[in-house]
Amino acid sequence: MSLAxxxxxxxxxxxxxxxxTAVEFAKLGSKVVITGRNEANLKSTETACKAANSKVELLLIPADVTTDAEKIIKTTIDKFGQLNVLVNNAGFGEMGSILDIDVDQFDRVMNTNVRAVFLLTKYAAPHLVKTQGNIVNVSSVAGLRSFPGASVYCTSKAxxxxxxxxxxxxxxxxxxxxxxxxxxxxxxxxxxRLGMSEADYAKYLEHAKTTHALGRVGEPKEVADAIIFLASDSSSFITGATLPIDGGKHALCPR
Incomplete structure (x- = not known):
């Protein structure tokens, strides 16, 4: 896949x-920079990457994308000297009707889902120009369709x-x-993280079978595989695309 x-x-x-996604890049021999706020969980990802490829080169950066965008890019360049692919995956959601939510929710969601992506892209772009690299953003079907009680999240993804x-x-x-x-x-x-209990989540997943045309929900690897495709030379003539990985949910209309 041209990512080694x-x-x-x-x-x-x-x-x-x-x-x-980090694990799939590791399998293909990429040098993987993994960043997130939870350092213990990052170490779990590191372990999974090494299990997938014992020779993988990894860099862990415990960081918050809303405040540490420049640090993430600089630390990567200091370590590896270049950047080929930026995957803007970090995302955040909150629920609530416009009758109940306040401006703080708007700011929190937009800061993570839009402003942080802007900053990471701005700092990464000169390095990607040098390598003729690429960016893959992780959006949502909520950017393509509208859902009640999720106005800020939907707006951020659009x-x-x-x-x-x-x-x-x-x-x-x-x-x-x-x-x-x-x-x-x-x-x-x-x-x-939106506040669902285990029982409510189980009910939601069962209901979601009816809201996806393929009759099931998805697995993280199914999204990761699409990210790998878009990051690789296999998609060399694709840019500006938004690719639904949603079992046909975006194409359904309520009846």
């Missing part, structure tokens, strides 16, 4: 899609999709590609 020896940053690599397209055009003359994946419901800790 390439330097790859995966944000939000401490769990879920980010952790699975903004990320448009940012993806605009930056793709900005960087196309430099042969730097920028794409996004838009997952549907994937089995991670995301919904539990």
């Amino acid at each position: 020896g390439k330097v790859v940053i995966v944000t939000g690599a401490s769990s879920g899609i980010g952790a699975a 903004a990320l999709d448009q940012f993806t397209r605009c930056i793709a055009l900005d960087l196309a003359p430099n042969n730097v590609r920028v794409n996004a994946v838009n997952p549907g419901v994937i089995i991670t800790e995301f919904h539990k």
